[in-house]
Amino acid sequence: MDFRRLDAYFRRMVEEGLLPGALVLVARGGEVAFLGVYGYLDPGRGLPMREDAFFRLYSMTKPWVSALALTFVEEGTLSLRDPLEKYLPGFAALKVGREVGEEVVLEPLRRPVLVYDLLRHTAGFTYGVFFRSPVKRLYLEAGVDRFDLSREAFLSRLAALPLRFQPGEAFEYGLSTDVLGHLLEALAGKGLAELLEERVFRPLGMKDSGFVAQDPTRLAQPFPQDPETGRRIVLLPVEAPPPRYAGGMGGVGTAWDYLRFLEALRTGKGLLHPSLARLMTQDHLGPLYPEGLRRGLEYLPGPGYGFGLGVAVRLAGGMAPGHPGEFYWAGFGGTYFFVDPAAGLTALLLAQAPNLLAVLEPERALHSVYGDRMGLTFKTLVYGAL
Template sequence: MGFKRLDAWLEGLVEGGRLPGAVVLVARGGEPLYFRALGHLDPEKGLPMREDALFRLYSMTKPWVSALALTFVEEGALSLRDPLEKYLPAFARLQVGREVGEEVVLEPLRRPLLVYDLLRHTAGFTYGVFFVSPVKRRYLEAGVDRFDLPREAFLERLSALPLRFQPGEAFEYGLSTDVLGHLLEALSGKTLAELMEERVFAPLGMGDSGFQAKDPARLAQPFPKDPETGRRIALLPVEAPPPRFAGGMGGVGTALDYLRFLEALRTGKGLLHPALARLMTEDHLGPLYAEGLKRGPEYLPGPGYGFGLGVAVRLGAGLAPGSPGEFFWAGFGGTYFFVDPALELSALFLAQAPNLLSVLEPARAFHSFYGDRLWLHFKTQVYAAL
């Protein structure tokens, strides 16, 4: 059948007003099998999408920073057993906020929060958005989810907030990778942008990637209003230098650049030693996976997936086709990738179409067309085309 069904589905999304535009790339053995730009780069201006369009990657920044951290581990400059407070002393005051009804009962940490916890999201840091809880409410009130906080203000506010879980107790998706990026800045004496350029982007030839749109004329834009909620869409302002380099959400890049990064992870060439690349893309949750599933949609890797050091890792049957060892992640702004090493397969779907329901009305997120439902359908169409 080839990619005809994928073509028809993508065209329907654009023509039906679901997506402003998208760039989709499917590669086998590092060679593109399918590479298409469709719809609009800027729906208000009527500009056509282009293959070299720049996208706000949001949480697809996290695998970049996780791999960066492992370059320091490979050199012996950083250990997964290092405590966070060794590099960012303000976090020595952290406490855990045990949620009892609507109350937050503070308790001391049972053990230090480690670099390992930051990488596998078992640190206890959370987000103020995505679901509702007493600790999350404190994050919202402190404004630590905001993009416009300078580095020092972000770290000061976050270190004063309680963790939602004890370190190592549960998978909790949140600001761990932002903290990891600032830890690497403290370790090296360089900015996260400088580190990414020196250790990841330049070695892999990722010339369009960074924390700022290098050519704003190529920056993909969303619809002015969200098709599902009618609310105005305001994505991260990446045309100018950011107030801090947000390792969990601030990245900008193209499909081809991101493919270079994924291929480096898949092959163990150009970035990390093959042993370190495998370490990053194998499961590190163990028994925490089963506990995570009991939390339902709050366990973001989803059924069939554990979590490695920055990516979700397939363990067994999931909600779409795939092989054991396949890994993926996505970004709030409408971006997604998956890699199936057994098939030498890498696939990217880049759009600027956020799932606003997941933020505005978390209880209705299951009803959204965007986010997981979109990614699962894309993945199914890719496997059906092979």
């Protein structure tokens, strides 16, 4: 294996001021094949990146919570067919907001939101940020994307908003995993942080994972200003317990811990029964996949991918090398992983370099060096090294 091109790429990204710092970890058959440590842990203070750095994971928290939910399914205390309102009754009166021009016309639900919908993002919940629509505008006005809401405020505000699509009828990436995390809290009578510690982190030996960076001196920081937009970068505060445990964006962890989690999914050992690990990492969209692609850039998994229960799943083709059954996901803060079971391959890229264009100017997001472009380059260079 020859990782020189991969290594040179990230050194160049740092030298050109496009990345503050990064940590790259590649494993083959469970053995570390490559570790790259680049740039700065804190560019503002000139502190070098370190192997044990904490990173804000943003949406890479979602696979944690999805796997957590499947531990309850595995023991029979939760069903994928359970309706959301069984655990969170405040969502019993949900409506769908059909978008007619710039107007939102409320319609009744044809069926309830199911746990299954929350896991595969077919519940109809959206984000106010990332692209624009009349329903998304309502989300922005209600402030449900904010990190500083209490659990009660978040749930009450969200329950008063319309879904963007009928449950089960479209893939719509959004706040579903946040809702799923709070559903699990209601089911178990415990906080999400405690549930993850008991059922995911402790069994896998993930000592540096959670919702708080246990050692803030090891917390990776972004550039003060985004080199692409010139705008100030402000990331989630993870130095103290949050107002609520946001299962879709609030996690923090290290590369070594996240590798343990991904290896558990790849091998079906240590966390979920192999059959449940396979269930999580196989496609669950079916005919909704081509329909989603017709919506264009809003469909996040991209060409060649469907979506499983918390991760994107490769079906065929794609824009980078790989095999059917490969799964991946990423986080807004600059983190990315992919796992290719057919190749015995697990790869992680952790940085704190968000794609602000994805929020500020979604139409220009494809011109960013971050996001999908960096992920595709990373994946291509990893396969090229094998």
